[in-house]
Amino acid sequence: MITPRQNGFAMIEIMVTAVILAIGISGMGVLLLKSIQSSQDNSQKSQGMWIVQDLVGRMRANSEGMRAKAYETSGAVNCTQVKMCSDYNDDGFKSSESCTTREMANFDRWITACGVSAQVYDAASDTYLYDSPADSIINPELNVTCTDTTDRTSSYSGEDDCVRYFIELTWDTKLQQGAPDAADRTFKSQFSMVMESN
Amino acid sequence: MLKQKGFSLIELMVASVIGIVLLAGVTNLLITTNRTVSLSDGVAQNQETGRFAMAYLSKHLREAGYNPDFIAFTPPLLITSGDIDCTASPINDACAVNNLSSRGDRISVVFTLVDGESARSCAGTDLVADAATGTRQFATVFGVNSNPLSTSEKDLQCGTFDIDNNTWIDSNISILSNVEAFDFLVGLAATSDSKSTSRYVTVDQVTDNNLIRSIRIAILTTSQDQGDKNKLQSQLSTRKYALLDSVYEFTDGQLRNIFSNTIELPNSIEAAGLN
Numbered sequence: 001m002i003t004p005r006q007n008g009f010a011m012i013e014i015m016v017t018a019v020i021l022a023i024g025i026s027g028m029g030v031l032l033l034k035s036i037q038s039s040q041d042n043s044q045k046s047q048g049m050w051i052v053q054d055l056v057g058r059m060r061a062n063s064e065g066m067r068a069k070a071y072e073t074s075g076a077v078n079c080t081q082v083k084m085c086s087d088y089n090d091d092g093f094k095s096s097e098s099c100t101t102r103e104m105a106n107f108d109r110w111i112t113a114c115g116v117s118a119q120v121y122d123a124a125s126d127t128y129l130y131d132s133p134a135d136s137i138i139n140p141e142l143n144v145t146c147t148d149t150t151d152r153t154s155s156y157s158g159e160d161d162c163v164r165y166f167i168e169l170t171w172d173t174k175l176q177q178g179a180p181d182a183a184d185r186t187f188k189s190q191f192s193m194v195m196e197s198n
Numbered sequence: 199m200l201k202q203k204g205f206s207l208i209e210l211m212v213a214s215v216i217g218i219v220l221l222a223g224v225t226n227l228l229i230t231t232n233r234t235v236s237l238s239d240g241v242a243q244n245q246e247t248g249r250f251a252m253a254y255l256s257k258h259l260r261e262a263g264y265n266p267d268f269i270a271f272t273p274p275l276l277i278t279s280g281d282i283d284c285t286a287s288p289i290n291d292a293c294a295v296n297n298l299s300s301r302g303d304r305i306s307v308v309f310t311l312v313d314g315e316s317a318r319s320c321a322g323t324d325l326v327a328d329a330a331t332g333t334r335q336f337a338t339v340f341g342v343n344s345n346p347l348s349t350s351e352k353d354l355q356c357g358t359f360d361i362d363n364n365t366w367i368d369s370n371i372s373i374l375s376n377v378e379a380f381d382f383l384v385g386l387a388a389t390s391d392s393k394s395t396s397r398y399v400t401v402d403q404v405t406d407n408n409l410i411r412s413i414r415i416a417i418l419t420t421s422q423d424q425g426d427k428n429k430l431q432s433q434l435s436t437r438k439y440a441l442l443d444s445v446y447e448f449t450d451g452q453l454r455n456i457f458s459n460t461i462e463l464p465n466s467i468e469a470a471g472l473n
Contacts, residue, residue, distance in 0.1 A: 011212070018216055025223055032227075032234050039238045043455075046245055050252070050457055057460030061385050061395040061412035063467070086398035086414070087383055087443045098388055098397045116440065131440035133456050 048191040070105035077113035113142040137171040168192035240421035240453040247419040248457040262307035263465035273407035276306035292359035296400040302379040304341035319358035321368040335361040378418040381441040385412030416441040416458035
């Protein structure tokens, strides 16, 4: 009787298959990571839009300050606490003070770029505190410039009235987390708009 | 006789080790996929809720103090002033209140219709002012579960109150769910002839409707509860969310977002100095 000769897979073949499979699966993992990152990036973009929208509303509510160029920024916004023109909550309800248009503009810029408390995470009590939409984006930088003026002189500043602003909010994203150089690992995302004064 | 040769023990063990390693990888991938789906879903739900709520609120609140007769003044907010007494029933359920419940404030903006004009209430009822009714004043009321009879959870609600007849046009209806809280501040001018906001305060500090220039609103959105097995944030640290003057605290690991906006009130700004 003839014994049938059976030939299975060799060990080496199985191993090679396993390695190829593993590479394939890890590729899918990267895909997932990318998908999480871009959905977070999108959510931050939308958050950035709201922050700018809010600032526009604040500027329109303080039209004298807006026309007097009080909202222009020069460099990064200083995050030391300013005179509080709005009731707020910082470990309990805190009352506001009445502000001049310039103080109000200062406050609006500050709360847009910094939030009430700069620190989001307190390690000692294992507590996160989100007190403004700016807390959900990383290192927000605000750039507001006046791009157009009229001949009409602002009674407040003695300069020409500003009628058009360019507002830009920039923040860090982590889209290139896997990059070898630290400098490449974060890069900027931004939202900008032009507003005309009322 | 047929000689059979099976796998040796060594071969079987190596095969099962490789199999287990592969399975572990695949399982890991599945778990991650599942979490990604929940996370993207949560992020999307928060975005959607926030965007719709803010658009709806901003649109309606901007109409505060609307009066087609520009000489006449309509107070932007429904608070105790003039003929309006917010302690009387049923208007007490319609007036603007700071910290109404654990879900924040209730806001109530007033608009006027003159003869020949019409509008719609929140629930779609026609509001008509004609020669017979004369000028009519209505208030649009917003809040999270602002209706005392409401049993729903986390619903942003809207109701329309007929101020002249001191009655609800229709009871509060839910506009959308997944709103954890709503808060607002009122921007006041320093003097009645100034057009600019000099201070933002809670509504209980507002006594003069003539000084109101703007409204700041903030909402806290959440996503549908995923159940304990599928929490979106892996660390269950305490998370505090400050909406303007109030703080909300959670330890359940749900994904939440703050949305805020400032709405200047054109009607009140234009009326500055006229009253």
